[in-house]
Amino acid sequence: MNLTLKVWRQNGPQDKGRMVTYRVEDVSPDMSFLEMLDVLNERLILEGDDPIAFDHDCREGICGMCGMVINGVAHGEQVATTTCQLHMRHFEDNAVITIEPWRAAPFPVVKDLVVDRSAFDRIIQAGGFISVPAGSAPDAHSVPVKKVDADAAFDAATCIGCGACVAACPNGSASLFTAAKITHLSLLPQGQPERDSRAKAMVEQMDAEGFGGCTNTGECTAVCPKGIPLDTIAQMNRDYLRSSK
Amino acid sequence: MSKRGERTKKNSRSADVIDEGGRVTGYYAEGEPIRDTKAPEGPIEDRWEKRKFGAKLVNPANKRKLHVIVVGTGLAGGSAAATLGELGYNVTSFCYQDSPRRAHSIAAQGGINAAKNYRGDGDSIYRLFYDTVKGGDFRARESNVYRLAQVSVNIIDQAVAQGVPFAREYGGLLDTRSFGGAQVSRTFYARGQTGQQLLLGAYQALERQIAAGTVKMNTRHEMLELIVSDGRARGVIVRDMVTGEIERHTADAVVLATGGYGNVFFLSTNAKGCNTTAIWRAHRRGAMFANPCYTQIHPTCIPVSGDYQSKLTLMSESLRNDGRVWVPLKAGDDRPVAEIPEDERDYYLERIYPAFGNLVPRDIASRAAKNVCDEGRGVGPGGLGVYLDFADAIRRLGRDAVEKKYGNLFEMYERITGEDPYTQPMRIYPAVHYTMGGLWVDYDLQSTIPGLFVVGEANFSDHGANRLGASALMQGLADGYFVLPTTIGDYLANGPYGEVDEEAAAEAETAVRTKIEKLLSVNGTRTADSYHRELGRIMWDYCGMERTEESLRKALERIPELREEFWQNVKVSGQAEELNQALERAGRVADFFDLAELMCVDALHRTESCGGHFRAESQDADGEALRDDENFAYVAAWEYGEQGPILHKEALDYEYVKMSQRSYK
Numbered sequence: 070m071n072l073t074l075k076v077w078r079q080n081g082p083q084d085k086g087r088m089v090t091y092r093v094e095d096v097s098p099d100m101s102f103l104e105m106l107d108v109l110n111e112r113l114i115l116e117g118d119d120p121i122a123f124d125h126d127c128r129e130g131i132c133g134m135c136g137m138v139i140n141g142v143a144h145g146e147q148v149a150t151t152t153c154q155l156h157m158r159h160f161e162d163n164a165v166i167t168i169e170p171w172r173a174a175p176f177p178v179v180k181d182l183v184v185d186r187s188a189f190d191r192i193i194q195a196g197g198f199i200s201v202p203a204g205s206a207p208d209a210h211s212v213p214v215k216k217v218d219a220d221a222a223f224d225a226a227t228c229i230g231c232g233a234c235v236a237a238c239p240n241g242s243a244s245l246f247t248a249a250k251i252t253h254l255s256l257l258p259q260g261q262p263e264r265d266s267r268a269k270a271m272v273e274q275m276d277a278e279g280f281g282g283c284t285n286t287g288e289c290t291a292v293c294p295k296g297i298p299l300d301t302i303a304q305m306n307r308d309y310l311r312s313s314k
Numbered sequence: 315m316s317k318r319g320e321r322t323k324k325n326s327r328s329a330d331v332i333d334e335g336g337r338v339t340g341y342y343a344e345g346e347p348i349r350d351t352k353a354p355e356g357p358i359e360d361r362w363e364k365r366k367f368g369a370k371l372v373n374p375a376n377k378r379k380l381h382v383i384v385v386g387t388g389l390a391g392g393s394a395a396a397t398l399g400e401l402g403y404n405v406t407s408f409c410y411q412d413s414p415r416r417a418h419s420i421a422a423q424g425g426i427n428a429a430k431n432y433r434g435d436g437d438s439i440y441r442l443f444y445d446t447v448k449g450g451d452f453r454a455r456e457s458n459v460y461r462l463a464q465v466s467v468n469i470i471d472q473a474v475a476q477g478v479p480f481a482r483e484y485g486g487l488l489d490t491r492s493f494g495g496a497q498v499s500r501t502f503y504a505r506g507q508t509g510q511q512l513l514l515g516a517y518q519a520l521e522r523q524i525a526a527g528t529v530k531m532n533t534r535h536e537m538l539e540l541i542v543s544d545g546r547a548r549g550v551i552v553r554d555m556v557t558g559e560i561e562r563h564t565a566d567a568v569v570l571a572t573g574g575y576g577n578v579f580f581l582s583t584n585a586k587g588c589n590t591t592a593i594w595r596a597h598r599r600g601a602m603f604a605n606p607c608y609t610q611i612h613p614t615c616i617p618v619s620g621d622y623q624s625k626l627t628l629m630s631e632s633l634r635n636d637g638r639v640w641v642p643l644k645a646g647d648d649r650p651v652a653e654i655p656e657d658e659r660d661y662y663l664e665r666i667y668p669a670f671g672n673l674v675p676r677d678i679a680s681r682a683a684k685n686v687c688d689e690g691r692g693v694g695p696g697g698l699g700v701y702l703d704f705a706d707a708i709r710r711l712g713r714d715a716v717e718k719k720y721g722n723l724f725e726m727y728e729r730i731t732g733e734d735p736y737t738q739p740m741r742i743y744p745a746v747h748y749t750m751g752g753l754w755v756d757y758d759l760q761s762t763i764p765g766l767f768v769v770g771e772a773n774f775s776d777h778g779a780n781r782l783g784a785s786a787l788m789q790g791l792a793d794g795y796f797v798l799p800t801t802i803g804d805y806l807a808n809g810p811y812g813e814v815d816e817e818a819a820a821e822a823e824t825a826v827r828t829k830i831e832k833l834l835s836v837n838g839t840r841t842a843d844s845y846h847r848e849l850g851r852i853m854w855d856y857c858g859m860e861r862t863e864e865s866l867r868k869a870l871e872r873i874p875e876l877r878e879e880f881w882q883n884v885k886v887s888g889q890a891e892e893l894n895q896a897l898e899r900a901g902r903v904a905d906f907f908d909l910a911e912l913m914c915v916d917a918l919h920r921t922e923s924c925g926g927h928f929r930a931e932s933q934d935a936d937g938e939a940l941r942d943d944e945n946f947a948y949v950a951a952w953e954y955g956e957q958g959p960i961l962h963k964e965a966l967d968y969e970y971v972k973m974s975q976r977s978y979k
Contacts, residue, residue: 097619097622099619100622101730103624104622104623104624107622107624111841111843111844113887114896115839115840115841118887120895126418126586126587127416127420127586128625131420132411132585134412150729156730156732158732179893180556180893183412186412186413187412187413187533189413190413190414193521194521194524197518198476199475199476199518200522201476203396203400203472203519203795203796204472206468206471206475207471207475208471209430209470209471209473209475210432210487210488212474213482213485213486214482214486216482216484219480219481219482220479220482222477222479223479223481226511227510230413253479254477259475259477260477
């Protein structure tokens with residue numbers, strides 16, 4: 070296949086940035102999207118140009134490091150798929166593909182398609198944990214957990230922290246990310262002692278980072294590669310209200 | 315040797331000859347054996363208790379004056395940094411990713427072993443110890459493995475208390491499954507994402523300490539050099555990957571938790587960023603590298619589809635429970651599957667290993683696949699694949715049952731290959747997955763450089779020549795949560811270690827700057843990736859699933875030639891002082907060349923077969939791996955030498971588990 074790419078290039082946070090057009094030829098339909106960019110980057114290096122910077126690591130959809138807005142959709146149009154799991158067979162020959170970074174004020178562009186998502190780490194720092202120093206835990210079977218609760222906690226815990234939810238949200242909200250962690254921990258008996266303080270601290274940190282509010286648009290869950298359900302946000306709101314009582 | 319790191323000054327170099335024991339010399343010299351691993355003596359079940367009691371304690375008020383650097387934030391590094399922070403030490407942590415949550419432990423699928431015996435099916439600490447020593451083909455230390463089995467039970471308690479959502483049964487208790495041929499059900503799991511959930515547990519503990527101010531986190535920082543001052547590891551030189559700034563960080567001790575080096579093969583199941591630079595730089599500065607040739611090759615990966623391939627994806631081994639492995643009987647048979655009649659198919663695992671069939675261990679399944687492909691009977695692009703066929707299972711159990719069991723794996727396969735495994739067999743091929751070798755450590759996880767500790771896959775420790783399934787997560791967390799925090803205290807109790815020698819730190823920094831300038835100045839005609847790909851090909855062909863003296867000698871000719879060309883002809887665009895991914899890669903490839911050479915020397919010198927290391931010259935009449943316990947029951951610890959590596963042998967004694975030959979027929 071032959072493709073035309075329109076890629077966002079930006080030298081650094083202060084640079085204004087612009088779309089640059091590249092032609093990529095002889096693309097195999099079996100290539101992953103990132104492998105297609107690898108091929109282009111190899112060429113750019115040999116031509117003495119700066120390769121397109123993008124984040125990636127595991128390339129199997131679990132580390133959460135990759136992420137680009139492809140033709141206007143976070144991680145592209147394939148459902149429940151990270152950018153690294155997207156394959157070129159889903160594109161037409163001679164297609165024109167636009168590639169942009171996550172765009173949200175709390176995710177400043179570092180370079181090209183690389184953004185700074187450290188705000189997510191700070192939300193976790195605010196309370197996304199259970200305080201249990203190593204060595205202090207009781208026997209694992211001392212507290213049974215209902216299977217339905219354990220399964221639902223797992224579903225929320227599968228969030229990979231990629232940030233697609235923020236990129237897709239018209240408000241730039243981090244609600245789905247924050248709610249996933251709050252839901253995971255508040256469904257488990259081990260998470261109860263810190264449940265109120267956790268919800269309060271995490272929501273406040275989310276706001277302090279400059280993320281927008283949730284208006285139940287649902288774009289977040291639609292692009293989420295792990296399908297984190299929207300009702301986790303309802304759980305977050307309930308826990309937050311509970312904490313303010 | 316009585317003191318760590320002490321060795322004879324006059325290591326003799328020998329000519330390239332075969333000695334009386336049939337061993338190759340000439341590529342290396344032999345130094346003094348390692349006599350003391352610091353494991354306590356006495357009954358094996360008391361040794362860890364004894365060590366813990368013997369370890370010096372640090373006054374809580376002094377802990378915050380003691381500074382520890384931890385490099386890497388996977389299961390081992392994340393849990394170590396968090397725990398050291400909880401204990402009150404002053405910790406600085408580094409990772410190359412944009413967040414500590416992304417380390418490659420996150421990709422582990424299957425589960426984590428622990429000797430809880432919640433099933434009452436006869437499991438015990440002793441049995442886990444026994445299985446691990448035997449599974450490691452008698453090339454691991456008994457004392458370390460026993461401790462690992464003991465600590466395994468604490469890991470599950472810790473993880474559950476942190477909120478790790480393990481699979482549970484309807485009664486609310488934890489579910490377990492059997493794994494990797496173990497006869498007991500001791501593997502705890504969180505669907506197919508156990509590594510992710512355990513890593514997030516460690517990550518959350520780490521973030522809690524960052525918030526508490528005990529850990530200072532530096533993301534997007536890559537360690538490029540170790541600072542050794544007055545014979546002690548005292549810090550690291552790192553590059554800020556956003557600004558390109560070279561930074562100097564000093565401390566009282568350094569912990570490396572930087573993972574394995576499977577990416578020396580270019581194609582592996584590792585994340586793209588996994589590299590050997592941190593441990594290789596430490597090796598160059600005096601840390602011995604143990605058993606570098608022990609590589610685990612996983613039999614069920616999705617095959618390579620073209621030259622552009624950037625990594626390989628693992629499919630859970632559980633697929634072999636119901637899938638049947640076969641290739642066409644005749645070489646060069648490229649008919650579609652439907653046109654190959656049953657009697658022209660060779661279900662070779664069932665044929666060769668009637669007792670275990672498709673469930674033979676990883677190394678055996680991998681090698682058998684290679685053999686049929688070498689015979690020209692492989693399937694798919696390039697003939698590098700075998701079929702894993704579910705047609706029988708679907709007929710027997712129905713499509714729904716198969717979907718329930720393997721649905722997510724089938725979906726993953728279809729996503730990558732575009733083929734539907736319900737209607738045509740999967741194609742699979744082995745891929746590099748894990749490296750059992752790593753920096754040599756003693757019982758305290760301390761390397762041959764005092765003050766340098768190594769945890770997780772980065773050390774060589776507990777798996778011998780072959781790691782069992784679901785044991786990598788166990789070892790990473792055992793090291794980080796429970797072993798290191800105790801043993802490092804013994805070292806830190808004698809600290810703080812005072813000012814770092816300015817000359818030593820400046821020299822390390824200069825070494826980093828010189829290398830970067832050199833890489834940027836070559837301005838040749840090939841990219842670092844293209845060299846990496848070629849190096850990987852050499853390693854896979856000559857030092858991969860099957861190794862021979864001839865192939866290894868060939869590799870040892872080709873690698874230096876290619877490295878020479880790399881330094882003359884690599885092209886790295888951009889500048890040093892910016893986010894420059896081309897430069898990052900080139901620096902890693904440069905170190906992979908040197909490591910590759912040591913792997914081949916190690917593989918050449920070990921003329922026996924054991925675990926993941928198969929020397930074609932050492933097999934029994936049935937083609938199975940043949941150990942040579944008389945000559946090779948030792949850890950090969952390599953010292954870096956300007957004139958070539960120097961081998962130090964650490965003899966392995968088995969007091970508890972009797973050495974025996976594995977058989978799966």
